[in-house]
Every structure is written in structure tokens, then in C-alpha cells.
Amino acid sequence: MPTNQEPIPESPDIGENPPPSTMEGQKPAELPMPPSEPLVTRLTSCCIRALPVDCSPTQRRHLGRFRLWIDEYDTPRGQLDKILKESPILREATVTLLADLCSILTTPASHPNDTLLNERQSVLQDARTMYSGISQLLPDNNSDSGGEEDEIEAIVDSLFNLSPLLVDILENLSGNTQTGASSDNTTAAPKVTQRFNSSGYVLLLVIFSFLLVSCLMHLFLMEVYARRLLVVLGGFRRAWFG
Secondary structure (H helix, E strand, O other): OOOOOOOOOOOOOOOOOOOHHHHHHOOOOOOOOOOOOOOOHHHHHHHHOOOOOEEEEHHHHHHHHHHHHHHHOOOOHHHHHHHHHHHHHHHHHHHHHHHHHHHOOOOOOOOOOOHHHHHHHHHHHHHHHHOOOOOHHOOOOOOOOOHHHHHHHHHHHHHHHHHHHHHHHHHHHHHHHHHHHHHHHHHHHHEEEEHHOOOHHHHHHHHHHHHHHHHHHHHHHHHHHHHHHHHHHHHHHHHOOO
16 A cells, blocks of 8 residues: 655765764854064064065165174064164164065065065054054055165165164163172172071181190190200200300
8 A cells, every 4th residue: 555654864874974064163264363573573574584686786785784784683583672672762763664674675576475475464564553654654565666776775774873772772781681680699699698607607716716726735835845955955055064
């Protein structure tokens, strides 16, 4: 007899993966992590990575001076950012110059590397966010004006003009470090002296007393022997000369 039964749904194969909706809920979009390194360190790193290999002798000379400036104040890595934390005005001036140089060196025409361009866009955006006046100085992201030797020279000269201020801050930081170490040594010295006086004073007193007694005994024996010698010499004199 024909029966009106609903067809049994086929079970999925064992090797077949169930739909994503049945395994786990929909994941929220991941947000980009904030950069871990300071802005100044990221700017210098971007500029160094973007230094051109083939360039004119004049541009090579200016960029060589820039590398010397970086080696002087950002060695070890991150030192420049520590120096600039002591002066907000000096920090803004340095960030503005480095951002301008980074924008010139990392144009899409000269560096088609996506990684470097993404880093350029990120670090320059952070610089604009921190200092709104930078947006008026930087060219458009996709512009490639060419003939930037004069601009690079002006930026490098300006960085070297900031060197005396950087040196003063660096010397102050070094002086504070040495002063802190000296104060620690000065604080520790009385404790050592106090511990030495309390533990070794009695022993030193005993040793000194023993040495003093020994010297007195030697002096007493020398006096006794001297008197006996004088008596013997007197006897010889009387025996020989009557």
C-alpha cells in the first residue's frame, strides 16, 4: 500500500564541513594594532629605508649628511625620541622636518613597494594627527614633483641647525644619570662605614693594645739588658785598670 511518508533528509558526509554559521559566530572585523615604536623612530626608519640607490652626486652628499645626523643622535635606536621628550617645541620642529623628508623620499613613482608606501602613509598620517600644521607643508601623497635636491638640502641643513639644542639635552640627561649614580654611592657609603665601625672596632682595639704591650715589653727588656751590659763593662774596666 502506498504510504504518505516524508522523505528522510540526507545526513551530511562525515568529511564535509558544516557551514560556518553552525561552527562559530561571525567574528568582528579586526582593528589594526597601534604602532609600538615612537613616531620619531618610525620617521627615521622610513627615511633610511627610502634612501635611493641611484641618485645624483649632490643628492647623495645631502643624504649622506642625513645618515651621519641619524647615527649621531639616534644611536642606540630610540635615543632621539628620548631626547625630544624633554622639549615639545624641539620635538615638533624635528618631526616636521623628518615628515617632510619622508614625504619627498617615498613617492609612489620612486618607490612602488607597497609595504614602504603603506608605512609612509601610516607614519605621515600619525604626524599630521599629532601636529596639524604639518598637513600644510607636506605635498600630496601621489605627487612627484622632481628636482627635490634643494628641498632635501634645506631639510638636512635645518636638522643640523638643531644639533646644538640636541647636544645640550643629551648632556643634561647624561649628567642626571651620573648624578643619580653618585648619590646612590654616597648614600651607601655611610652604611658600609657604620657596619665596619660596629663590627671591627673591638677587634682593632684589641690588636692595637697587644702591639702596644709588646712594644713596652721590648723596651723594658732592652733597658734591663742595657743595665747588665753597663755592669759587666764596669767590672772589666776595674779589672784592667785597677
